[in-house]
Amino acid sequence: MEYDFRAIEQKWRKHWAENKTYQTVENPDKPKYYGLTMFPYPSGAGLHVGHPLGYIASDIYARYKRLKGFNVLHPMGYDSFGLPAEQYAIQTGQHPAITTKANVGRYREQLDKIGFSFDWDREVRTSDPNYYKWTQWIFKQIFESWYNKSTDKAEHIDTLIAEFEKNGNLQVSAVHDCEIAFSAEDWKEFDTKKQNDILMDYRLTYLADSWVNWCPALGTVLANDEVVNGVSERGGHPVEQKLMRQWSMRITAYAERLLQGLVELDWSDAIKDIQRNWIGKSVGASVRFGVENHENEQIEVFTTRPDTIFGVSFMVLAPEHELVSQITTAEYKEAVENYKKEAGFKSERDRMSDVKNVTGQFTGAYAVNPLNNEKIPIWIGDYVLASYGTGAVMAVPCGDQRDWDFAQKFDIPIKNVFEGVDISEGAYTDKTGTITNSDFLNGLPVKKAIKRAIHELEEKGIGKSKTNYRLRDAVFSRQRYWGEPFPVYYDNGVAKTIADEHLPIELPEVDKYLPTEDGQPPLGNATDWYWDTQKNELTSKEYADQSHVHPMELNTMPGWAGSSWYFLRYMDPHNETAFVSKEKVDYWKNVDLYIGGAEHATGHLLYARFWTKFLKDRGFINFEEPFQKMINQGMILGNSAFLYVLNLKVESKIRIKKHFENQKPYQVLVDQKLLSELKSNEGTFNDLIEKVTLKLKQKDDNLSLDNPDLKDLRPIHINVNLERQDGTILLDDLSEWIGKDFANYDIDFIDDQKFVLGHEVEKMSKSKYNVQTPDDLVEQYGADTLRMYEMFLGPLEQAKPWDTKGINGVHNFLRKLWRLFHDAEGNVKITEGEPDKKALKTLHKTIKKIQEDMDRYVFNTAVSAFMICVNELTEQKCNNKAILQDLVVLLVPYAPHIAEELWVKLGNEAGTVSDATFPEFNEEYLVENTFAYPVSFNGKMRFKAELPTNMSKEDVEKEVMAMEQAQKYLEGKTPKKVIVVPGRIVNVVV
């Protein structure tokens, strides 16, 4: 019997499903292993071959851990709230829940075909009310918390209220936005509204008017990580800054811990660096400068170089800085206003691309350096950002290149505070050297000078040491329908949360998914979107005028809400009384291995860390990093196929109306073969032009080609699934696929009725017609082949082009494996008895290799090791049961279906191989008596010398030098030196 993968795979998938082979139960007697892959957004396009890459690696590792005796949690679910389903709903009126359900069904079908060991009983979907009930609950916990800097953790808001009642906010050290100071007495005097407003400034999620990234095309605000180069990450739509009342998450409270926590994580440096960069910590000082003629005003600046404070020769404020209008003198009013206007017109994108161009405007005002009372001009300039630091810089042209450029452009004097450094050509930005011209800092090296300067500033009460972060609070509101509703209603403008027992607050039905006519989010279309505080239920807007009926929050939560904690829900997915039970989270703890894309570095991966730390602070879980080790799988790129269209402009001698229609380009279809000829040989191109011209003349004598040029060649994507093995596409397939437009192309210049395709590696995408689904490959080769092939492609982390050419090699390997167990007639042929030495060596070499590769998360070379093993056993004609049995177990993680089948053929109970024991490596079988020493002369390998492994260095040297070949390479000379590394190499230096 041949290897019938279709029958085998179907049979075992059914067996696993029926017997719940992969159901996971908490078991305190076994060590736990939690392997997780980033759950997918179920898009309408289905899975392509890039998606399963990470899942396969994760599954292999999970199955491996299982063989190693671990109790394995390996779940899967869906990040099922999101924009595409909603956009589709807007277009078609189809409820996103329906689309989502259909897509999830398709994903599940595709995933099921690949033989994953997921425990599907633990599936979660973020759009499921039973799930988002707890997302809402966690939101409430965050709402009811503040960040206490003295304990360095989040605490319940009640502890803050108690403190306010006792001492006001005078002794509170919190991360907050509160701009007023008040005593206990003041607090008690405040009305409820005022108290709530103040608390809002302390809550870890808060409602505030903030500058947000507004994307008109998507009709929603976006978080900073969702904006890339000034346009939306999804769809590439323009984004503008807008002041809006929004929910935000006070992630900045965790900036330092998010930064420090990275140290302990086993993540790639790339991702850690991206997060560090995003958090953007800089240490320095804040200094207050006085303003001449404005005794009551001070300008606070942040600087990382307080040591250069005597080198300050001007000050620059952001155009939006609040003091600008106050301090600008009458003389400069108009110029300043004009500059502000101009700066305001520039989009963020323009400002970014226009870095080189220095602009600014003098305000007429002067600041006073608090250390030497020197008068310095105050400018405004758009290189200073309102949103970073204090929106003002003390400009030190000798030590900062941008300040230097600015001073140069506007002829502002440059003071040098660095000893023996030339600053005539540019600023000196190194943090080394000695400070001079700086009063008490003279003669100090930079580092000491920084400390000394801060000390002095603090002493004089004009500044203090300060740490600044680039990280901003994350906007948490989205003006969309398909997301978690907030469990919040507004009682006379005061945001109040709905009690836990009434959660989840389910998404209301709406008749359309667009914003309302007065510009409110889609939930504004819902009729039953009012909260009745007497009945404790949602009610209709008809009752809106009743005093106990209040409007609900109209925004929904962003996509990252549900994904910030999903890994916890898998532990206890059906719990109705808690988001996860204490016992279960204490057992499973955090994720041991997380596999997913690197593109979530500043989004999901940061937010999930933030929420985890928060949940730890509030005592709900006992760890503060969600993902201990992470591997970022590389993108699988598509291998796009191309044909080319040569557009030749047609010119008519007679310029009368009827000829205009002939003036559209004459299009010649060119394939790769013709293209190379055209490029390499000018004659071919001239030939072609001549022939085309002839054709035109036949049609109408007045027509000719206008400046034919090979540059007017345009590639067109061809569906890669129509490509044949030899890299061509048949005329019929092509014309059918392109459709009626095909008639416009002249194809006479290609022979054979088939077209040679050109290729280019690009991102896999529907629009490039280069998407390949796993389904076809599973159909053609089987899931085991697909699994092994995806691993065989190369290192997991690396981006690599998808190419099915090599898949035969892996498929052949499985067939060869199959033949090891069968005779020529296809009957099972396995012998009992003691295995021979050679076979044992092959097996144990393989065990060692697989073990080592798993330990360092390398999957491609493990596949090679299996191939080598089977090649050797085939050569040895080994069909010994003991050997084959261990081999089958080794193979379970990679090719579970065939392993199950062979396991049964070996006489074992069906369905038990997943819980077999990983074979023990035994060094003994690898011990050899002799070793073939490579003998090099001056580092060049010349020949090999087979010598006993236990031979001493001296004897090896003697033996080798006595050899005939050695004499040949010595050419009669005496060796200067002979290096012998026992069991490794011999190198002769001549």
Add this chain to the structure above:
RNA sequence: GCGGAUGUGGUGAAAUUGGUAGACACGCUAGACUUAGGAUCUAGUGCCGCGAGGUGUGUGGGUUCGAGUCCCUCCAUCCGCACCA
């Protein structure tokens, strides 16, 4: 500009601690068998050369008996950040 990653045959790649460069596979060449198949088997396959031999891991240099691996220089590609004070 700053930070990170990667550069090895025709292709995907391997070389884990400085020790035989190209394992394994695809492709290709030649051959065997054959109820022509997307089957199996044998031999070959980095480049130059008939050959002995030479040469070879992006470039140039260095350390070393020995460098794909370590150090310095430069180049290319990709990713992230970018007037961050």
